[in-house]
Amino acid sequence: METGIYLDNAATTFPKPEVVYRAVDHYLRCCGGSPSRASHRKAREADTVVLQARQALARLFGIRDSTRLIFTCNSTESLNLAVQGALRERDHVVVTDLEHNALVRPLWRLRESRGVRVTIVPSGPEGFVDPRLVEEAVTSDTRMICCVHANNVLGTIQPVEEIGRVARRCEVAFLVDASQGAGVLPIDVEAMGIDLLAFTGHKGLLGPPGTGGLYVREGVVVQPLKHGGTGISSEELDPPDVMPEGYEPGTFNSAGLAGLLAGVRFIEETGVDRIHARERELNARFMDRVRGLRGVRLYGPPDAERKVGITLLNVEGLEAADVARLLDRKFGVMVRAGLHCSALSHRKLGTEHKGAVRFSFGYFTTLDQVEAAVDALCRIVDAVH
């Protein structure tokens, strides 16, 4: 198998823990029934996997009632479900300028279709949102505040707990996009005042692609995005208004959930704090080594303290896409260049036309790999400066 140095963990984590590969393989070979559909033993085994995955994620996020956690394909589906399901005609929404297109685009569609009004709160120069500005943006029509937990371009960790307090004070729903935070940062929906939590399974949660979910606090009304067979109340032509089944029609990605369950168990055993400390260490080493390189511009805060394992940069005199291509083709270092599906973040940085190069480290990245990436970058920089 072709190897190389994988530093694109913000897109999707690689490798996964060995237990994740084994769990998917075992599920497909040995379990294999369709969950919530039958009472035979293979279906019951599948039910157990889905139930355990739901309970493990609820534990990880401090969710008291695991039936409030709906499984989806990814964060994109969860964010669509949250905003399309909860917002009504002419509602007002407060978001930050650090959001991913997975949230911004559905909101833009709702501007057209339901006259939803969106206020974008600008983050500070280092990429952190000030909760006071969020509070100032709230009006009597505001129905929801949305904030990314960690931005996927700069890696900056947002003051979610403080913004949650703002949402409570203003009595509006609080939606958090935890795509980059889940599995890497502590999340407690109660302590953080989160009403809607969107997450994806294939990034920090270390599971397979095609898995994700949305937590919906009791009392928050969200209409389902899709309808179909649920395995319950089949005699009714009306879809069941039951959590979570009413939001999960169709056959599950239960093999994916078996892998996600293994990923979450790995995280619980390892400890979220330890995982974040490791990412911070790798990121700090990388930042220390490339800071001051001639022609290299780093974006965001000057240190790795309040970031997940992401560093964004550009090399003067080279296109971001060329830097990424050279890193891969000549040195086997895999990073992502461009806008990272977050036009708002790049607009804020002034890189919306040329993009930038993102290095993102994961729990399994080694310091030797970081050093090799730095050496590769130095050689590319030396060739042009």
Ligand SMILES: Cc1ncc(COP(=O)(O)O)c(C=O)c1O
């Ligand atoms: C902050 C953020 N939100 C949403 C998403 C969308 O995740 P997915 O592609 O798994 O739906 C991503 C993925 O890059 C992300 O980084």
